[in-house]
Amino acid sequence: MRVGVLTGGGDCPGLNAVIRGIVRKGVQEYGYDFVGFRDGWRGPLDGDVTRLDIPAVRGILPRGGTILGSSRTNPFQHEGGITRIKENLAKQEVEALVVIGGEDTLGVAARLSDDYGVPCVGVPKTIDNDLSATDYTFGFDTAVGIATEAIDRLHTTAESHMRVLVVEVMGRHTGWIALHSGLAGGANVILIPEQRFDVDQVCAWVTSRFKASYAPIVVVAEGAVPKDGDMVLKDETLDSYGHVRLSGVGEWLAKEIERRTGKEARTTVLGHVQRGGTPSAFDRWLATRFGLHAVDCVRDGDFGTMVALRGTHIVRVPIAEATARLKTVDPALYEEVEVFFG
Amino acid sequence: MRVGVLTGGGDCPGLNAVIRGIVRKGVQEYGYDFVGFRDGWRGPLDGDVTRLDIPAVRGILPRGGTILGSSRTNPFQHEGGITRIKENLAKQEVEALVVIGGEDTLGVAARLSDDYGVPCVGVPKTIDNDLSATDYTFGFDTAVGIATEAIDRLHTTAESHMRVLVVEVMGRHTGWIALHSGLAGGANVILIPEQRFDVDQVCAWVTSRFKASYAPIVVVAEGAVPKDGDMVLKDETLDSYGHVRLSGVGEWLAKEIERRTGKEARTTVLGHVQRGGTPSAFDRWLATRFGLHAVDCVRDGDFGTMVALRGTHIVRVPIAEATARLKTVDPALYEEVEVFFG
Amino acid sequence: MRVGVLTGGGDCPGLNAVIRGIVRKGVQEYGYDFVGFRDGWRGPLDGDVTRLDIPAVRGILPRGGTILGSSRTNPFQHEGGITRIKENLAKQEVEALVVIGGEDTLGVAARLSDDYGVPCVGVPKTIDNDLSATDYTFGFDTAVGIATEAIDRLHTTAESHMRVLVVEVMGRHTGWIALHSGLAGGANVILIPEQRFDVDQVCAWVTSRFKASYAPIVVVAEGAVPKDGDMVLKDETLDSYGHVRLSGVGEWLAKEIERRTGKEARTTVLGHVQRGGTPSAFDRWLATRFGLHAVDCVRDGDFGTMVALRGTHIVRVPIAEATARLKTVDPALYEEVEVFFG
Amino acid sequence: MRVGVLTGGGDCPGLNAVIRGIVRKGVQEYGYDFVGFRDGWRGPLDGDVTRLDIPAVRGILPRGGTILGSSRTNPFQHEGGITRIKENLAKQEVEALVVIGGEDTLGVAARLSDDYGVPCVGVPKTIDNDLSATDYTFGFDTAVGIATEAIDRLHTTAESHMRVLVVEVMGRHTGWIALHSGLAGGANVILIPEQRFDVDQVCAWVTSRFKASYAPIVVVAEGAVPKDGDMVLKDETLDSYGHVRLSGVGEWLAKEIERRTGKEARTTVLGHVQRGGTPSAFDRWLATRFGLHAVDCVRDGDFGTMVALRGTHIVRVPIAEATARLKTVDPALYEEVEVFFG
Structure with missing residues (x-):
């Protein structure tokens, strides 16, 4: 045969x-x-x-x-x-x-x-x-491992400096990589496509984090989108799911955080590094x-x-x-993880 | 509270x-x-x-x-x-x-x-x-990852030299670490405590491997024991489970392979490295x-x-x-993996 | 004392x-x-x-x-x-x-x-x-190691897809990290602040690479700047050294390569990951x-x-x-490495 | 040509x-x-x-x-x-x-x-x-990196348990790998072939370490040999340099430390893992x-x-x-590193 x-x-x-x-x-x-x-x-x-x-x-x-x-x-x-x-x-x-x-x-x-x-x-x-x-x-476990290692490295920078560190990870339609790597890396905010995020809430977490200890790390899935009132960027478009698509949500978010909190913010965009290699x-x-x-x-x-x-x-x-249905992050699971935010 | x-x-x-x-x-x-x-x-x-x-x-x-x-x-x-x-x-x-x-x-x-x-x-x-x-x-996934990375590194040595490489991994009573890391690392023989191994069979796999391509990598759980006729070592003792315990089965097996096949064999004993670190x-x-x-x-x-x-x-x-029952490696699963032996 | x-x-x-x-x-x-x-x-x-x-x-x-x-x-x-x-x-x-x-x-x-x-x-x-x-x-060896590992991972993606992969690494005024990680990672183009780059030359290397084997990897130091005729971006400014500064030269270059060659290009921006961690x-x-x-x-x-x-x-x-003098990349060393371009 | x-x-x-x-x-x-x-x-x-x-x-x-x-x-x-x-x-x-x-x-x-x-x-x-x-x-830097990572992992085990951890690394005739990885890994004792070691001195360092903080990590080059009075092992032989060769000095030393200090000691033998891989x-x-x-x-x-x-x-x-002369570890360099012993 x-x-x-x-x-x-x-x-x-x-x-x-x-x-x-x-x-x-x-x-x-x-x-x-x-x-x-x-x-x-x-x-x-x-x-x-x-x-x-x-x-x-x-x-x-x-x-x-x-x-x-x-x-x-x-x-x-x-x-x-x-x-x-x-x-x-x-x-x-x-x-x-x-x-x-x-x-x-x-x-x-x-x-x-x-x-x-x-x-x-x-x-x-x-x-x-x-x-x-x-x-x-x-492939998922590998991607999560690579993103987690990157977040791990950012912690020492966060300890030494007073900067917000934004990490953009893969995930167009679902937040699994963001959720797992964010939790495993000890991120202070995790943003996923399944739930529109509120930039002011993000800034509140960022600000409270600075008070509690050192600088915050924000993990954002590439497909995460802000709530309507937050859409101030010009290059947004609708994707095939009817979602607002921001090109480079990580960069965008870093700039918004800087603008709203007055804190410097830097971005890491892991990109294809997450899907390559052994x-x-x-x-x-x-x-x-x-x-x-x-x-x-x-x-x-x-x-x-x-x-x-x-x-x-x-x-x-x-x-x-x-293949009929996308497995999205269960709101209850996201809520479970929220205990680590801020 | x-x-x-x-x-x-x-x-x-x-x-x-x-x-x-x-x-x-x-x-x-x-x-x-x-x-x-x-x-x-x-x-x-x-x-x-x-x-x-x-x-x-x-x-x-x-x-x-x-x-x-x-x-x-x-x-x-x-x-x-x-x-x-x-x-x-x-x-x-x-x-x-x-x-x-x-x-x-x-x-x-x-x-x-x-x-x-x-x-x-x-x-x-x-x-x-x-x-x-x-x-x-x-802890298990971490241990398997460390053992797999070690096996990965041995492959290039195996390619360049004509030596049998024996890796002893953790696992007193069960072969989970050996099985997962051996499979993930592409080992040519995996020996687990659940099944007494036959040194002659190991040598047969080793010999056939040399013919097919380059040098063999043998992963052995620390608690793996040879069949009765193979117990030629003096320092064996019975452990609390009534199993024959060999101190350093990796070293012992490498010497037996050398003796029976005439091929040089080298040992790596990962020890506590597998249970430490991040x-x-x-x-x-x-x-x-x-x-x-x-x-x-x-x-x-x-x-x-x-x-x-x-x-x-x-x-x-x-x-x-x-806690009543030990989860041992299912013989059917071990058999599934045996397709990669030799 | x-x-x-x-x-x-x-x-x-x-x-x-x-x-x-x-x-x-x-x-x-x-x-x-x-x-x-x-x-x-x-x-x-x-x-x-x-x-x-x-x-x-x-x-x-x-x-x-x-x-x-x-x-x-x-x-x-x-x-x-x-x-x-x-x-x-x-x-x-x-x-x-x-x-x-x-x-x-x-x-x-x-x-x-x-x-x-x-x-x-x-x-x-x-x-x-x-x-x-x-x-x-x-710190330099650590940064080079992290960037090299990222480039390593991109190779398998480059093998499987027909995309240009741009990696932006640290280096405001000098190209040491770009040069060492680019060489160690087997990059196809390396751009450093010491020598203004010609986008058309980059595109020529990219195109020839596609012909020779698989997709090209372009490593660019964050402080690298294009030649005058190539400065089409609006947000350029002069930095304290009088250099033209592009915010996000990696993203910019990816877009230029797409525009000029018609090939898709994706960017990785390692950012602070390079200076954190063990x-x-x-x-x-x-x-x-x-x-x-x-x-x-x-x-x-x-x-x-x-x-x-x-x-x-x-x-x-x-x-x-x-501390009087900056150690820049010797043109002869850059030339030595150019044998691997394209 | x-x-x-x-x-x-x-x-x-x-x-x-x-x-x-x-x-x-x-x-x-x-x-x-x-x-x-x-x-x-x-x-x-x-x-x-x-x-x-x-x-x-x-x-x-x-x-x-x-x-x-x-x-x-x-x-x-x-x-x-x-x-x-x-x-x-x-x-x-x-x-x-x-x-x-x-x-x-x-x-x-x-x-x-x-x-x-x-x-x-x-x-x-x-x-x-x-x-x-x-x-x-x-090749040397790679070997040192692998050995250092192994030692890093042993530290958390050393923190949690009261065991001496012995790591045998490569180095038949010279102690470069032991010295560099031992220093980089924060080992408490480093033994090299260039200087015969005194088991009682090793045990003194081990004992003082237990008092100061947690369990000691001993890095020993495979070619390190004890002083005359310490040669109690049967299987020693002279190598081609006229040195006493112990098969498995790591295992031997662990047993000697156990015997003389009453502390449990465990061994890691990295072997060929140090010379393979990327x-x-x-x-x-x-x-x-x-x-x-x-x-x-x-x-x-x-x-x-x-x-x-x-x-x-x-x-x-x-x-x-x-190729005329072996580069051995300078006694002054070894002494520089001894400040970290014990």
Whole structure:
């Protein structure tokens, strides 16, 4: 049996660990043959394949990125895209596809599997951890670790100087990275996309922090937006969710804090540093196990399903259902963390 | 209301995060007063207390160790120990105790709470992750991360030289650290206490690895023991579980591999490095949330219970039940990982 | 003999290591007594002192920041400032001062020592490594390490995606951090304040890089400025050196690259992360030895001098001379590194 | 012109950075052609070559190990070895050799260059930093960093428990790694091969440390040996330098401390972890510059010379002279550090 593998969407530490898990188990235990499709859905669309055997996955476990390349190509937006995919799979004699990706990439897999008879197994991938069907996605722990280490370093600067330090972390639509790294780093304010923030409240926390001890650290998710009255910036726009989007909310917030409190504020923008480099041990464990279980789904002919983490167990859920809803930060959890603000 | 806090047993990254979580929420939200007892159960036994207020917990989140000190003191082994504890709690006007510790420390809490009317709430602590009531214990992720980073570094040496590299990691009775770090580090052999290992099988994996690519890395838990026929070492003894204990199984195994395969073997013994230093972001998150929920148990008068992790939720379980059974590595999970051996 | 110690100017990993070295050797070997002045020159100006004995320096070696606090206070800008300092030193019975700081802080020490008879010994401190009298200053190695690790992580993202990644690092007037981290991180373009950059040349390197392999990484010092024709940004101003200052040259450059090449570009701004947190082993070694030798200068009555690194030796130089000239990146060294551009 | 490159001796982070520096500059600036010889001197002996062009050195900068492989082969110990080397160089049309290695590997280069007319340029490599001609060798800073991080982590365990922690680090003949990491890590005792240690003195420091604060950390170089009266171990032997060699001095010392002081002692043996993995930023900088300057030596026809670091400059020295003498720790430097003992 020949199985195809592809990775789609944004970069995420652990992608290579999934691929290695799939290939090692598939070849050694089930005698499968593998074909890697390049650059997400572009691969099966263009018939662009690469060798994927045991030597090809040697040494890739600790490496970030993906040896298969990635893209945001959506075959449903290509005239005759589905037909071309089916032809290319047939030409390569591929009988099943393991699709590793986020909402968009897996959404294609769900439709192909459910509506077009292309046997797909999904592996969830989002650095933002915002998929409701799984406790965690790989890459998230790595991103949180990098952001936490940065916040740790800022504490000594905060101790020595009287400056507000603003850290902008990833998270367009959800605040998981901000919440986890902010809590783990001992931030004094954490702002997430799920709840519009009030700049005056932020300034109140900042001011009270200066009184209690040393300088405050403010962690803000890139997708966090201020309340209406606070939108004084010119370059705001609406994003695809209808949210107000600020380009560089970290810089903007730092300037607002300076203006309103009279305290100097400095910004750190971690950017892509959070999604590159070697995965954490947790992410390697999770990604590897996702790979091992995904190939078991193939063996069981259990298509249209996705692997997911529940507690310490890997379970299977329908892809379509799994990608239907964004997992946002529960207000109760945010409130739990607020005890550390100010 | 005044609440006492103590930490018992071995060192574990995250202890301070728990203490901080308890105190921040207890003081700010419930208006509690706290007293820290020094050195585990020795504190209440001797009436040895320390200040535990908001300033006392400032800056301790990223620090390993415990600001309260620790010990393995068991008050049940002290004549009149329980009476002394009750007197000292009364003298300090302490109405509830939060007890952070492993099997032994929590075992005392369970008996005190269930049989002697001392209101205790438990927080589980074991770097070995071997408590059945909770998905994970804090400190474990940090230990796995440190061991994984060490294994990562050995790979380049393994690539350049023709030597077997043996890494001894923590784990007296269970192989969780060995299993997770061995998988995450891409080890070629992982040996755990739950399954006696066959030195000849280890040598076979070692030999096949040399043929397939470069030098093998063998991860061995400190409590792993060879099969009967392999016990050629003089200094073995039986431990309290009736297991054969080898002092320095890593060194012993390296010598056996050299003797049987003719290949040079070198050993790394990480030792206490694995349980010291700053906790990982995951462990800080888990430990902090354990602290926040433990103080909620106090508020609810829910004594004799212990906080535990289930998926992403913090739940409550009876201490007595939680500490009754060791969580060992499931043979099916070990088998899942064996695909990477050799 | 009683000796005063103060730290002035910006934050820098290693300050505490210097203080510890001074106190340990001074107390144990020479029987000195120490007084810490708070917040740089503000301390002696206001007579604000803190205990500085062996217990006070315990455990501070690995900690960033400074236990003495810091400021940019210049006593020469205070009416009667020098008289007040001399009075406060007399009141505290302080017979010598060890002054740890950069150009400004040490400049005060030089004048006090040379012109006003206040016996000062200097320890150089600048994260930017731009002091001509010493091979390296402590803090620099830590900053380079942090920036290099960030660049390392960006490589996997660069491999997987077709984006230009711009990293803005510290360096107002000199490009040492940019040059060292850019070289160590394998950057494809490095821009420093010493040489105005040509955006079209940057875009040519970026474009050629895309052809040769994967996406380019551009490291830019915060003080780097484009050539005249490239100054299209509105918020430029002249800094105190007469240079054109762009607020956020990283963001600006990313936008220019996007505009001119049509490639997406993303920015990382490390900011204060580079000067916080635990010092590297190299910086701890250097800072500790600076401290040990500074107290030897006091013992020898060698005032008006500063400790400096030459090769592996600690030497003494006149403070006034040492702070007279900025150590900029030698054009020949920059040229040496240019072989890796594009 | 065609140039050969080889790496010999033990593993060392930075080898790949040297190779990359040589090839990038040689190809791009001088138009040279390169041939890599495999596994040190075995390569030219057996005519075993590998491609060494720009694509071959892409991405190797941050990787430990050496893409050329290594060995301890000495052609002078092979019948007709030199003739075979000259024939193989002629066959490959190699007109110059860049030899990266330690004392032994470079010793061969010196003789080949000086006595047999084989044009060699040397690049010094020893993780132990024990070469007198250069301020530092690459790999050393990485090893010190790894050992320091391990010692850092032990401090929190030392704070919480009453145990002596012994850390065995690399250093057969010299104590540079022990001295630098011990100082940077804040160890309480540092033992080096250059000075026989007195176990009673060690125990006195250990005991006084327990009184002053928390548990002591003892750093011991693997080649450190006790004074005569202390040699109670059975498995000691003389090494090739006539020193008493203890297998596992760390374990031995821990047991002796336990026996003499009654305190529990635990050992960490870092082993090969210290010489694997990604090089530090400092080592990448140094190694890259060594590579750039080595190829300049080739261009200048400056054979029989070796590149070396003096301050911040790369200089050239005769190989033969450079490898003649071991750089041991100066007793005055050791005494400087002793202020931190106990």
